[in-house]
Amino acid sequence: MKRIVSYVVLAVVSLATLQAGSKPTTLRQALKNDFYIGTALNRGQYLGTDEKAFNLVPKQFSAIVAENCMKSEKLQPREGEFFFDDADKFVAYGQKHKMWITGHTLIWHSQTPRWFFVDSEGKEVSKEVLVERMKKHIHTVVGRYKGKIKGWDVVNEAIEDNGEWRKSKFYKIIGPEFIKLAFQFAHEADPKAELYYNDYSMALEGRRNGVVNMVKDLQSQGVKIHGIGMQGHVGMDYPTIQDFEKSIVTFAGLGVKVMITELDLSALPTPQGNRGANVSDVAAYNEKINPFKNGIPAEAEAAWEKRYMDFFKLFLKHKDKVTRVTLWGVSDKGSWKNNFPVRGRTDYPLLFDRDYNAKKIVQLIIDEASK
Ligand code: 9MR
Helix, strand or coil, X not given: CHHHHHHHHHHHHHHHHHHHHHCCCCXXXXXXXXXXXXXXXXXXXXXXXXXHHHHHHHHHCCEEEECCCCCHHHHCCECCECCCHHHHHHHHHHHHCCCEEEEEEEEECCCCCHXXXXXXXXXXXXXXXXXXXXXXXXXXXXXXXXXXXXXXEEEECCECCCCCECCCHHHHHHCCHHHHHHHHHHHXXXXXXXXXXXXXCCCCHHHHHHHHHHHHHHHHCCCCCCEEEECCEECCCCCCHHHHHHHHHHHHCCCXXXXXXXXXXXXXXXXXXXXXXXXXXCECCCHHHCCCCCCCCHHHHHXXXXXXXXXXXXXXXXXXXXXEEEECCCEHHHCHHHHCCECCCCCCCCCECCCCCECHHHHHHHHHHHC
């Protein structure tokens, strides 16, 4: 009898130890059965000069995207002159740590070098020339990383808040079919790669409807599109969780994957009319809208945590539709939000503080995912 009791005690103790041992301690572990948890990386972070990030990222994240080094102005600064050094290292880093790598971004109105749209005399090029340049850029870049980069943001930010086409150079010179062509070129270059449309302010009704119409149109023509990226540059007062949810559900209803691709939650007041992520929409600085330059007060941080958790609860609720949640940066220090929409503020939008310490929010997310 005594022996049986001690066996039972032993079994209970071992089970408890096993359970304690298997308790996830990182975002990557905690979310592994739900969706990829990703981050955007800047140069020092994947090259290793920023040692803290270099070591922390593979532990906490299962997916990466380049914040800047794969944009066309970096990859093809002059016609026919490709620069792949940084992108190659970024991809090698992702492969080494078995992280899902997203290519960002092939066709975007911003950060496209000027030569793309003009001839040697500076005159705007014809539709034929621009289509040819798009094709060469996409074929070269996607072809180089075939089989390594498994998903591409093919077209970025082509639709306005009201659902109309953005009047970008691509649109003006080629017409809306530039989108279809970009997807076709990407598919030709790597038929196995997932192809995404990516945009901000996706919870707005106008943009949601515009994206739905565009995707349906592409699908009806047999164009391969596998996912919709909702960037997720959100604030304390926008958008509502309900509107965001409506977009997740509506997009998934098109039969494509949904990804949250550039998540950051600003803790700062939003200047009037600056709810998007259009890089040129900046507002003037004043002290009132930079309230936390010496640290975020506990109350403000608690409100920020609660709102972040509302979003993460939403993503977990829809984990059958959401395949990846990617933060737009690792630590507050490097976040673009310190300079957008107002230059020179001190913002707190990410999960790790300025010294790469995990904020309390990290544990809250781990707990929520482990429930
Ligand atoms: O975070 C990026 C920042 O470092 C660049 O200066 C900026 C240039 O346009 O682009 C930022 O990233 C953008 C992303 O590529 C597309 N969606 C909006 C992001 C924030 O502007």
